[in-house]
Amino acid sequence: MAVRSDVLRVGAGGVPLTRQRESLWADAVRRLLRNRAAIIGGLIVVGLAILAIGAPVFAPKSFSEQVLTDNNVVPAWIPRVFPFMQPYARISDGYPFGADYVGRDLLSRVIYGARVSLTVALVAPLISLLIGVVYGSISGFFGGRTDSIMMRIVDVLYAFPTLLFIILLMAFFRNTYAKPDPGTVAYAISQLDQRTGGLLFIFVGLGITAWETMARLTRGQVLSVREKEFIEAARTVGSGNGRIMLRHILPNIIGVLVVYETLAIPAYISTEAFLSFIGLGVNPPTPSWGIMIADGAPAIRTYPNQVLLPAIMLAITMFAFNFLGDGLRDALDPRLRGTQ
Amino acid sequence: MGRYIIRRLLWLLVVLLAVSLVTFALMHAVPGGPFNREKALPQEIIDNLNARYHLDKPLPVQYALYVYEVLVPQLSDIPPGVSQLDDALINIRLGERLWLKWMNFGPSYVSSSRTVNDIFKDNLPLSFQLGVMALTFAVTVGVPLGILAALKQNTIIDYAGMSVAIFGVSVPVIVLGPILVSIFGVVLGWLPASGWGAKPPWTMGLFPSEVNLDYFRYACLPVVALGFGSTAVMARLSRASLLQVVREDFIRTARAKGLVERLVITRHALKNSLIPVVTILGPLFAALVTGTFVTELIFGLPGMGKYFVTSITNRDYPVIMGTILLYALFLVIANLVVDIVYAWLDPRIRYN
Numbered sequence: 106m107a108v109r110s111d112v113l114r115v116g117a118g119g120v121p122l123t124r125q126r127e128s129l130w131a132d133a134v135r136r137l138l139r140n141r142a143a144i145i146g147g148l149i150v151v152g153l154a155i156l157a158i159g160a161p162v163f164a165p166k167s168f169s170e171q172v173l174t175d176n177n178v179v180p181a182w183i184p185r186v187f188p189f190m191q192p193y194a195r196i197s198d199g200y201p202f203g204a205d206y207v208g209r210d211l212l213s214r215v216i217y218g219a220r221v222s223l224t225v226a227l228v229a230p231l232i233s234l235l236i237g238v239v240y241g242s243i244s245g246f247f248g249g250r251t252d253s254i255m256m257r258i259v260d261v262l263y264a265f266p267t268l269l270f271i272i273l274l275m276a277f278f279r280n281t282y283a284k285p286d287p288g289t290v291a292y293a294i295s296q297l298d299q300r301t302g303g304l305l306f307i308f309v310g311l312g313i314t315a316w317e318t319m320a321r322l323t324r325g326q327v328l329s330v331r332e333k334e335f336i337e338a339a340r341t342v343g344s345g346n347g348r349i350m351l352r353h354i355l356p357n358i359i360g361v362l363v364v365y366e367t368l369a370i371p372a373y374i375s376t377e378a379f380l381s382f383i384g385l386g387v388n389p390p391t392p393s394w395g396i397m398i399a400d401g402a403p404a405i406r407t408y409p410n411q412v413l414l415p416a417i418m419l420a421i422t423m424f425a426f427n428f429l430g431d432g433l434r435d436a437l438d439p440r441l442r443g444t445q
Numbered sequence: 446m447g448r449y450i451i452r453r454l455l456w457l458l459v460v461l462l463a464v465s466l467v468t469f470a471l472m473h474a475v476p477g478g479p480f481n482r483e484k485a486l487p488q489e490i491i492d493n494l495n496a497r498y499h500l501d502k503p504l505p506v507q508y509a510l511y512v513y514e515v516l517v518p519q520l521s522d523i524p525p526g527v528s529q530l531d532d533a534l535i536n537i538r539l540g541e542r543l544w545l546k547w548m549n550f551g552p553s554y555v556s557s558s559r560t561v562n563d564i565f566k567d568n569l570p571l572s573f574q575l576g577v578m579a580l581t582f583a584v585t586v587g588v589p590l591g592i593l594a595a596l597k598q599n600t601i602i603d604y605a606g607m608s609v610a611i612f613g614v615s616v617p618v619i620v621l622g623p624i625l626v627s628i629f630g631v632v633l634g635w636l637p638a639s640g641w642g643a644k645p646p647w648t649m650g651l652f653p654s655e656v657n658l659d660y661f662r663y664a665c666l667p668v669v670a671l672g673f674g675s676t677a678v679m680a681r682l683s684r685a686s687l688l689q690v691v692r693e694d695f696i697r698t699a700r701a702k703g704l705v706e707r708l709v710i711t712r713h714a715l716k717n718s719l720i721p722v723v724t725i726l727g728p729l730f731a732a733l734v735t736g737t738f739v740t741e742l743i744f745g746l747p748g749m750g751k752y753f754v755t756s757i758t759n760r761d762y763p764v765i766m767g768t769i770l771l772y773a774l775f776l777v778i779a780n781l782v783v784d785i786v787y788a789w790l791d792p793r794i795r796y797n
Contacts, residue, residue, distance in 0.1 A: 266734070273757060277474060280477065406627075
């Protein structure tokens with residue numbers, strides 16, 4: 106096994122011999138920019154974000170308007186790709202990728218669907234990070250009995266079959282807040298959920314089930330930093346627990362945590378798609394790629410375009426986040442290259 | 446080691462109690478009951494049904510009754526010739542007419558002639574077979590792929606293998622399922638697009654009674670759809686782990702003493718590199734077992750997946766509880782087995 110050239114350039118203590126010592130972040134950015142897959146992933150994510158924000162501009166039609174006479178129509182190019190469709194396909198060039206079973210424009214729905222997936226990709230990690238970091242740092246920082254009790258709770262939560270649990274949670278939310286009386290807290294929550302097209306409960310469901318790994322990771326990181334000299338120094342000059350935690354420990358560990366959360370984004374996206382697929386996700390007619398796959402799946406033998414378009418979009422998004430996450434991890438912690 | 450296992454088993458009990466408590470609270474918090482129908486039943490009938498299933502008792506009493514039925518083995522006196530009701534998961538014959546029954550998950554409210562254990566017996570084996578086949582697929586394809594990629598690092602083989610792996614991680618079952626169906630089931634017509642090649646009754650309660658080519662043809666698409674993601678995880682992990690191990694000192698020592706490269710890899714590197722791979726088998730098994738739900742819904746397979754989702758909408762409390770508890774049991778035992786295998790593989794680890 107040949108020794109890699111970049112290993113040769115590193116001297117004792119991992120300090121590069123051939124170049125100026127850079128700060129962690131500058132070094133990471135340089136490594137990230139050199140990673141072509143990560144750049145492509147990042148560009149796709151930015152593109153999707155623009156698509157999602159500008160959905161009203163890009164979408165040629167409304168995502169919810171049903172033209173029942175146009176149900177299942179396809180543009181002329183689709184029967185050419187799937188020749189078996191020729192005997193029955195109804196051609197209409199008003200829809201670039203065809204219309205679904207109630208005559209809604211597939212392209213417009215897919216574009217609006219990017220909003221759901223990207224919002225989940227942004228908010229779910231934040232919730233998980235918030236709960237997990239607070240929980241994990243309290244546990245790791247105070248140690249002792251607090252630590253063992255808090256970690257036992259996490260152990261118990263680990264034993265929940267996550268997917269089953271989240272299905273149960275979603276059913277709970279969807280039914281409990283279905284028809285609340287006006288003026289109550291439940292009513293306010295349900296209104297907020299309605300406004301977001303059902304996203305609020307998806308966030309809560311994902312957040313409740315996804316923070317345990319982050320809590321364990323944070324605890325481990327806090328434990329490794331807690332005994333360092335600079336923490337002792339901070340304590341000697343009279344810093345309190347809160348200050349040490351926020352100003353000294355957190356900045357030292359947050360990089361790793363953010364990277365791991367980035368790696369988890371594809372899992373959140375696919376969980377949302379799955380929940381929408383089984384009808385517990387976003388509220389119709391809000392378009393989510395999961396709902397579109399569920400709508401298109403029964404017609405897969407006759408109109409494969411209806412299921413393939415959202416499926417391909419979902420796959421591209423997952424690819425992009427995976428590439429970006431891998432690149433970020435490699436950039437911040439080169440020793441972990443290729444793990445996970 | 447023995448003490449460690451006993452402690453873990455006790456801990457398992459605590460975990461299952463906690464899981465059951467949270468599930469119980471959550472499902473009873475969902476408004477509506479199992480006997481709310483579109484065409485409302487007369488109040489007397491609902492009252493009778495509630496009384497029959499102890500639903501008229503306060504919630505803590507209901508929970509205690511449930512835990513008692515599931516946890517505490519019951520002696521039951523069944524005269525010979527009387528066919529016994531399969532209400533318990535484990536039935537042990539003690540004497541002429543004495544049976545020990547353990548883990549009675551109760552009746553299903555919706556299909557009143559069946560117990561939860563009947564549902565398990567008919568539908569769980571399919572999920573089990575699907576999950577086990579997917580895990581086998583993931584291990585037998587993923588690990589060699591990862592090892593090959595590591596041994597040929599930075600060659601075309603490595604890049605090709607890792608591209609497949611990143612594809613696997615990026616394409617969830619609800620995407621891969623329809624794509625596989627449309628390619629192999631619809632356009633090419635090589636494989637059946639839905640259905641399962643075996644039916645109850647199951648051999649030994651878990652396995653198909655007849656395994657033939659048709660069985661595997663039916664299993665092909667769902668197993669690949671479910672197992673592909675895990676294959677990718679296995680491949681990436683075993684590659685990374687082997688790459689790390691071959692840089693260790695003891696490998697250098699083995700090479701320095703003149704050992705043939707083939708022996709260095711097979712005797713020294715591989716065994717050590719498999720340790721992290723084994724540890725991930727627990728979580729992976731968990732992901733696959735619950736992942737069968739998604740796959741079953743997509744391929745229209747009559748496993749536990751459909752039952753779980755419909756049992757929630759029907760408020761079929763015992764089915765919900767039974768399913769979640771059974772899967773939690775799977776997870777905890779899988780993790781325990783992994784921990785023990787871990788200690789056996791790596792003598793540096795001792796549990797005390």
